[in-house]
Amino acid sequence: MALRNIVAGIDIGTTKVCTIIAEMKDDKKAEIIGIGTSPSTGLKKGVVVDIDDTVSSIEKAVIKAERMAGVELESVFVGVSGSHISSINSPGVVAVRGEDKEITRNDIERVIDATKIISIPPGREIIHVLPRKFIVDGCKDIKYPLGMSGVRLEAETHIVTGSVTSIQNLVKSVHQVGLGVEGIVLQPLAASKAVLSASEKDLGVVLVDVGGGTTDIAIFKDGSIWYTSILPVGGDHVTKDIALGLRTPSNNAERIxxxxxxxxxxxxxxxxxIDVLGTCGMKTRSISRGHLCDDIIEPRVDEIFSLVKQEISKAGYDGIIPAGVVVTGGGSLLEGIPELASKKLGLPVRIGVPDNINSLLEYLDGSIYDIGEGYTQFSEDNGAIFSTGVGLVHYGAEVFQNDSIKDKGEEQLITDFFDKIRQWFISKF
Known part of the structure; x- marks a missing residue:
């Protein structure tokens, strides 16, 4: 992926697969140059249930994005979700090394490694170890202690784990398309990088990503992620309720x-x-929109946000989320979501849309977007569909930037070492 400094992400969801390609510019910003989508037919509630179908869906989305961007991908960042995901907060402590007691990157890496010493059930693996806060000699709420002086360094991290089998099946599906996997990224973490501001994360905010098969929750405070949860319910459940309640085919239910x-x-x-197409040759009939929304859709959406409210209470953040709630994902496009969510949660709610995707959506405006069971058109109003995909390229851009800084740091250490040797020779001879 070195050519043209390309970074790409694939959001493999229950309803759709979305590939986003971006180019790293000199100002370190990622400019989106390609989008490709296809219906997802091999996943259920975020978990691969048919590898062949999943591979086919990924391949179609990748080809579309590559054609638009004019590049051929080698590797990608992949989003992961599903009910197999779980998380825990873990503390760690180390003694600061070195005679001057100045905290180095090595000390920070050691204390983060210390937080990983936890009991992980068989068949699970760590996906992320995300620092929440650092403590230096009892001084709390330190965001990054590099260069500070101290004797005792403590850290608390948010550790995300997932099923080894589920992750392997996801990675295998991507490999079968001929792509390498740069990293596996928790989907709500990725989405947060596309739709949340730094001030919201500092104040305290809840991100709710309503997908097809799952609803992903992430709570941020003091600039860091403090809680994550995946609910096995999403927009597909609304569609199924409509199909059952109105006795109509699934594709028509999605359109309705x-x-x-x-x-x-x-x-x-x-x-x-509104006109409803019947099943098994039944004639089209007319129903009131009030019946559709009041008796079928609202109860299911109310249930989803009731579960979100339970997770906020479970995390212990009732009444202490000043920035409110940001709802994103395909499910957020349903009319009335902000109003119902705000009423249910007792918090201000806004729809989260990536702010750097509008120009591309304007280019695509009028194009038909296939979401599997139904169709819609690209526009700025439905940019929330791409939150996770856009967030994945932001995540990848940060990884490459951090790796570059690290490499430069190591180069500087080598340079300093040989400078010292050269000075020693000059002084001796």
Missing amino acids: KIQYGCASADLIDAEEK
Whole structure:
């Protein structure tokens, strides 16, 4: 991926697969140059259930993105979600080495490694070790202690784990497309990099990413991630409820949800009529939009945000989230989501959309976007669909930038070493 400094991410979801390609510019910013989407047919609730179908879906999305960007990918960052994901907060402590007691990168790496000393059940592996805070000689709430003086260095990290089998199947699917995997990234962590501001993360904010098969939750405070959870319910459940409640095929249920759905029945004309295609040759019939929204959609969406509220309480953050809630993902496009979520959670709610994708969506405006069961058009209004994909390239850009800084640091150490040797020879001879 060295050519043109390309970084790419693949959001492999229950409903869609989305490939985003970006080019790293001289100002270290990632400029999106390609998007490719395809229906996802091999996953259920974020977990691979059919590798062949998953590979086919990934391949279609990758080819579309490569054609738009005019590049051929070698490796990608891959988003992961699903009910197999779990997390825990873990502390660690080390003594600062060195005669001058100045904290080095090595000390920081050692204390983070110390937080990994936890009991992990068989069949699970660590995906992320995310620093929450550092403590130097009892001084708390330090974001990054490099260069500080101290004797005792403590850290608390947020450790995310997942099923080895589920992760291996995801990686295997990408490999079968002929791509390497640069890293596995928790989807809500990726999405946060696309839709949350630094000030929101500092104040305290809840990110709710409503996908097709799962709803991902991440709570941020003091600039760091403090809690994550994956709920096995999402937009597909709304579609299934419509299909069952109206006795209509799934593809028609998805179309009805997109065109006429609303999470808050108070916002619509309840008497408005819509046509519903019946199953098994049944004739098209007319129903009220009020029945669709009030009796079918709103109860399911209310349930989803009831579960979100339970997770916020479980995490211990009731009443201490000043920046409110940011809802993103394909499920956030349903009309009335902000109003219902705000009422249910008792917090301000906004829809999170990547701010650097609008120019590309303008280019794609009018193009048909296939979401598997139904279709919509690209526009700035549905940019939230791409939050995780855009976040993956931001994550990748940060990784490459940090690696570059680290490499430069190591080069400087080598340079300093040989400078000392040269000075020693000059002084001796």
